[in-house]
Amino acid sequence: MNCAKWLKIVLFFFILFLSAVVSFNFYLDTYGIRFSLFTLDKNNKTNYITYATTINSQIFNPEYIFCNPDHFDSFIFGSSFTSVINPAKINTGKFYNMSYSGGLPAEHLAIIKAFLQKRIRIKSVIIGLDEFSFRISPKEHENQLLRIMHPCITGKSLPSLFYLYYFRTPQLFELANGMDRLLFGKQEGKFILDKNGLWLSWLNREKKIITSGKPIFINKDFTYNPFNYDKKLTDEVFTQIEEMIALSKKNKISLIFFFNPINSQGYLNCALGLIPIKERLASITDFYDFSGFNSVTTNNLNYYEDGHYRYLVGDTIIRRIFGCSSVVNVPKDFGVLVTKNNVESHINKQKLEMEKYKVRFAKNKNTLTSIKF
């Protein structure tokens, strides 16, 4: 074979292979980005949206609101932890749950700004904070297809988004999904969202817990290694929070912050690091604190796995903040409104609870968890 022919063959198969991969990615639409931007029922006629794998809610949710600007006037922002809070149970506004995987304050702020720019009316905003809200840079999400933001919000072009999305090698799970769809027409809906943005994907686990009456996960072995928050990153998050507060004042938006009820074991390593953060937050705004070592966070029965709390806990949060929802009993130690005046006593109490928690685990050798201090 001569070299010219060899080059032509290489070029032909190179283009063929690339085209096949791009077409496969386009067809599969793993994170529902094409679905969100182009195929979505924009008139909100359906009560539920199901998707095969998981959807990029950072793109889906804003697009949904852009298409239905008059349907909602209040929004719950947060990570996937917050996604179980049922907006329909809040009676102080027409709420939509904007939660998205790994949601960070910088991203909430960008979306609020985009809504205001598009003249979407905002009456109330609830922001759920997590331990990682102060340690993960939004830059980390820029290339994560599950968490990449809506192009209208970032200002990036659609071609650059589609290049990132389609011009890449599919992962093994995508190939498996693609084969299922191509060969058997399977489209199992793992991601389910109701019309108010509530994630219903945990319902199977909810049934399991109700049936068994026991926790459905076991804590892993754990090493006590307190985490130190990076000052620069923390400062940046506070700048964003301050900007949200200023924006809400300017636009007469009711703004509520709360700390999610992070499972006690997952919370332990960041408990000390979060203390100055909570003190600083209290100095600029009141907030509800559901984190710590209270009766909810220390009981695995309240969680689907080591991070995500149950719908019931979401209802309890609504009850504590708004006094509504069907939950009758809210544990007394669950959810404290932290203000400038009580922050010191609250922090002291949390420190005390943490020490007790550590001692309890160290003593109790029969627990499923062992902690190395």
Place this chain on the structure above:
Amino acid sequence: MLSNSYSFIFIFLPLVATVYFLLHRYFAVKWPRLFLLLASLCFMSFWNVYFALVLICSVLFNYAGGSALSISTERGGRNKKLIFIAAIAANILFLGFFKYSNFFLDNVNAVFAAQIRLLNILLPIGISFYTFMQIAWLTDVYRQGGYRYDFVSYCLYVTFFPYVISGPIVYHKEIIPQLESKQAQKFNIDNLCRGIFIFSIGLFKKTAIADTLAIIANGGFNASSALSFTEAWLTSLSFTMQLYFDFSGYTDMAIGAALIFNINIPANFNSPYKSLDIREFWHRWHITFSRFLRDYIYIPLGGNRSGEIRTLINLMLTFLIGGLWHGAAWTFVFWGFLHGSALVVHRLWIKTGLHLNKVLAWLLTFNFVNITWIFFRAKSWNDALNVLKGMAGINGIFVSPNLADNHFWQELTVVGIRFGEWRDNLPETVTIVYFLCIVLIPFVLLAKNSNQLLEKFSPNWENAMAISVLMACGLLLLNQATVFLYFKF
């Protein structure tokens, strides 16, 4: 601009090659060379204009120094030694200023409890490579005289974009004659095919293999304090493989890019992990660097001509310098010390006349190299020691909880084996990625390396298909998108 970037592969490289050969066709020979020089400086400027300026200063100084030295040598001048020492000292100071100033100040601060402010210096990319290349030229001129080159050819030799950033450390006598030859002036489709062939292999090695291994290596080193036995071994082996596939992949790309311009660059790797002793390893790993150490440090120090003890000292000194060349940190020096020590031990072992079984020899060499890479990769002593502790099983040896009911494994809990997640401290990814480093071991031992494949290259259907797939995969994997599923529901 990286050689593994779309802008390089689709715009810079084809554009420069096309214009270069067109200029050769229609203009005098100096113009295409000048164009290639400018293109190389532009390539450096895409990184940072300041890097290009530093490179230009270095080239101008060395060309002036080398020319003066050459004239002085030819005339048998008394100034010859003085010029040579001044030129070499200036190069060392130049490299030292940019690369080692802060390291030096840091140590002064630590030893004398001083608080001297560190300098705000940006390390010019490729400085270690092009400084060594020019030191080699100066030394050759000093030793033998001659080697007086046309200004543009010399500048192009030092700045040629395929290797200016990360080597190989090529010698003037193997590149400049090629640049000035008539063969270099004509477009050669055979070289183009060979260039694409090895470039695609290199791109695949870098993006598909090295970058995948980097997930585990980076994640493991970032969580070094908590690594269990399995995690620590997977971390160190992943880095060992990552470094090889990354560096040799880059070198393959450099060889391929240069071949398009009809320039043959020497091979830099020859299946180093096949080595059965440490000496063989250094004959196979970063070959152009090893030969520089041999020709311009070890031999000038006296090599093996001044008695056994002096030889061993020379070996050690050579590798201490080699360690420091890799980076301004004590961990690099220690890495050099370990390799120097191994070479000393090897030399003494050879004298005993004893021979190790081949499998044992390979195991010993590979594991030594694997362990010493930990010091090469770790950001600090603590990180390195933490990984080593993990590898020694001090942080626990975990096996799958599914084995908890098995009597045999239950017995082993006495020796510290525990049931639990063996990859808790490593990044979450698909299972094959954790074991890729192990899967690759038979491959690096048994398969032909890219240089061997290039030597035997002849265009056919099989390698055309293979290269088109490797090239497409390599390009698709340049995409920085992070793909993962939110599996937890």
